[in-house]
Each structure stands twice: as structure tokens, then as C-alpha cells.
Amino acid sequence: MTREHLLPENDATGKQSVLDRYDLWGQYVYGFLLRALSSPSLAAELTVSVFDAFREAKETGLTDLLARARETAVAALQTANELRLQEATNFDFRMAQRQSSDDGLLLNEKLGKAQSALEPKCKTILEMAYFNGLSQKEIEGALNLPDGSTGTRLRRAVNDLRRVFALN
Template identity: 30%
Template structure:
């Protein structure tokens, strides 16, 4: 039976700063899914999101020594790197050209004959982007990714009560944004 390795955040940071390959594999295995989801939400293209995710992990590898635990959790630091990289991707000339040159057939037939209403079709995701970043992440994880509040609490390492309070505030704000 294979032994499952678990690291505390401080152990993980120490090993990462020592350039420990097992620690980077652990980091990728445990955080790439959540970071990819955040990047994909901003970029909107799976291939570009996957490329951006790889760039994010390279930045994390190179900049791990700049992480300061006094300023926040490791996940929050990585999420900020991912968010900034995703925004940079959308602003890049290459990405802009790809979007302009996207073949019509890629999107036209996706929804042909579909009576199903998708959240993207009614602008819900766009409204979610109008929320504060700490609320947006919670809404995306809870409603678009299907995580429970308890899972989100553990994933983001914040108290369950804080998750509930922030989600409630986010939903109220989202309601206001949609009504406008």
C-alpha cells in the first residue's frame, strides 16, 4: 500500500524553498485543479488556461522565496499569481488575435437547437466577475464547481463561519448586480 504524504503549510513552504521536487509535485497535485478553475474563469479558453497554469507553477517555483506568510496563506498567494497571470494572458496580443481569428464554426453550432439555458448565456458569470475577488472565488467554487461550504473552508483554510458570511454577502451583492 502506497504511503500518502501530507505536509503542513509551513513544512511545504520550507521544502519548496529548498527546491524539493516531491514538494512541488505535491503542490501541483493538490492545488492545480483550483488554480486552473480560477484561470479558466478569467481566460475562458481551456488551452490558454492550461498554458497559463503551467506559467503560474513556473512563477511559483521561481518566486517561492518571495512568499511572506505574514501577508497571507500560501494558497491565497498562489491564487493571486494565477489571477494576475490569467489577466496578463487575456491582455496579450497573441490571445487577442486568437479570439479575433476564432472560427465561426467553433461557437455557432455549439448552441444550435439547444433550449437549455446556461449561466454563461444569461450573463451570470459576467455578473460574478463584478464581485470582490474574495467573494468571486467563493461563488465560483460553491456554485460553478459544486464544492460544499465545508470543503471550501478547508480548501481555502478559512473558518466555515467566514465562508458562510462571505457567501451570503456575495449573493446579496450579486442579486443587486443582476437587478441593475
């Protein structure tokens, strides 16, 4: 059962309202940024910045929040990531998630199951596109794929996810 019904409807503007959303979704935003940037310090900094900016947002759902987190991560990867690269190099996301909390341990098991349902190559492409913000051309060049094949492979990956989450 989700806890979204506890939030005030369509109002993310007040301080308390942003904090309520943080309590509910902070772990997803922080986790996403951590996975994308592999840097706990940068992920923490940007989590605050994503929620801070969220008080002025018109759309206040989790989808919008994750989209904002992704935009922030991609922008950080393009500009500031080298500063934290040393930290990122030795970072193991799955280990960090397992050690974060009991929830983290549970999510880690579920993540492992979801990932095993994805074809390895499609999973790589999804991760490169979703978390690393690479373009079609960059993905195809890196994996030596025919031009224009990213879309179909992403489709396969998303279809696998839809099966996992029973969204068909």
C-alpha cells in the first residue's frame, strides 16, 4: 500500500509540504542520484537541490520529481562529475544500497530480480540511457550497434520491466 494519500493534494509549495514529500520519496531521489553519479556527497547535495527547487514546481508527483532528478544528474554528469570521480571510481551502488537500511536490503533483492529479467545487452542500453544520459549515437558507437537500433532494444528492456511490474 502506498502512502501518497497522506500528502496534501496538488500542493508542494509550502515548506512542510516539500518535507512531507521528502519523507515519502527522498530515498528514491537520493537512490536515483546515487546510482547515476556514484558519488554519495554529490547525490546528497543534488537531492537537497532537487527538493528545494520542487517547492516552485507546478507538477508535484513522483514521476515529475524523478524526471527532475534525472535532468539534474545528467547535467551534473556533463559538467561536474570529474570533481567527484575519485569518489565514484571506488563506489559500489548495490553494496551501498544493501548496507543503507532494512528497506535498502529488501529493495536490493527486488532490484536483482528485476535486472535478471532483462536481456543483458538491453539492460546495458537502458542503464546507459536512463542513468548516464548517453545519446542514441553515443550508445550505438560504444556498443558497436547498427544505427537506429537503440530504440528497439530500449523497447525490449521496457517491455521486460512492464512484465516484472505487471504493467501490461
